[in-house]
Amino acid sequence: MNTAVGTVPRTVVGVSGGVDSSVAAWLLAQSGEPLAGLFMQNWDDDGSGQCRAEDDRRDAVAVCGRLGIPFHFRDFSKEYWAGVFEHFLAEYAAGRTPNPDVLCNREVKFKHFLDAARELGAERIATGHYAQVQRDGGRWRLLRGADRDKDQSYFLHQLGQAQLAATTFPIGHLPKAQVRRLARDAGLPTHAKKDSTGICFIGERDFRSFLGQYLPAQPGDIRDPHGVKVGEHPGVFYFTLGQREGLAIGGVRGRAAAPWYVVGKDVPGNVLYVDQDRDSPWLLSHTVHTEAAHWIDGGAPAAGFDCAAQVRYRQHEEPCRVQVNDDGSLQVRFTRPQRAATPGQSLVLYDGPACLGGAVIAATDAPQPRQGPTPAR
Known part of the structure; x- marks a missing residue:
């Protein structure tokens, strides 16, 4: 009609x-x-x-x-x-x-x-x-x-x-x-149109070039978790935890010919930290701390409760225990370690198919790479 x-x-x-x-x-x-x-x-x-x-x-x-x-x-x-x-x-x-x-x-x-x-x-x-x-x-x-x-x-x-x-x-x-x-x-003119991906303002363009228009970045050291330099990066802003692409680390003497993954960032020091294990212990966390949560029902189910959660889109939900702090932030303890739970991303909570709400990740209990001057080799 x-x-x-x-x-x-x-x-x-x-x-x-x-x-x-x-x-x-x-x-x-x-x-x-x-x-x-x-x-x-x-x-x-x-x-x-x-x-x-x-x-x-x-x-x-x-x-x-x-x-x-x-x-x-x-x-x-x-x-x-x-x-x-x-x-x-x-x-x-x-x-x-x-x-x-x-x-x-x-x-x-x-x-x-x-x-x-x-x-x-x-x-x-x-x-x-x-x-x-x-x-x-x-x-x-x-x-x-x-x-x-x-x-x-x-x-x-x-x-x-x-x-x-x-x-x-x-x-x-x-x-x-x-x-x-x-x-x-139905003969809709969009029936064969390709699904849109990414964010409209970035589109198909190079992400680094786009972000660099607004956040000028400086090259700096890429180091392993112990502080040993293994390469250089074009800017720490361009990378996220768990990322493999774009590191451009060539053969490193004494290291295996295996991919490198981002495991940490020191923005004030302009240092990017990497490791060669996709499931590196530097990427794994059991506990995630968040900012104040938003609840779809208007409030938390309880001060402490069990449910499931995702720390990124397209991840299968994982069992966890949620503790609601006095300031509304959350401490979420997972049964299994989570890979690359990333500050700034959303932790979203579920009870079966129902979404309870969520919060922005603030920090995790993953180990922190060594920061400071590059040690002598």
């Missing part, structure tokens, strides 16, 4: 120009929902040609035209800069590895987008996220998407009751393969 132009929509769907949001809009339109589409521009074109926002906008317009629903556009680039990108830069400058997708959801998609939808007269918003919302005893729960490989609840863990009450995820119960088939069968 098409929505007549001028009809006040009950739901505004975020149309990104991708296949997921296209099918979300199609499903709602098929149900007869009074509907409109809204495309968000979150990044100003910087002239690089790497951000495909204009192409995505044209595809979003085409989808709305195919479905016969009104199309709206909003420029949230200033809000994105202030609410997401400035934090992104500050975290990298501090030697941490931020997750801008989490902040983008909280600050833009489920804040400014929701406000824009209400200005259009809508009661709720819809997106193409692989997640599910369930009402349970007067409360709202965020559940994993049915397609575990595509589940995006990790990136949505900062949402609260008010946001979930006004949100629907029309494709959350579907596997990705079926979403593609539905798009093809």
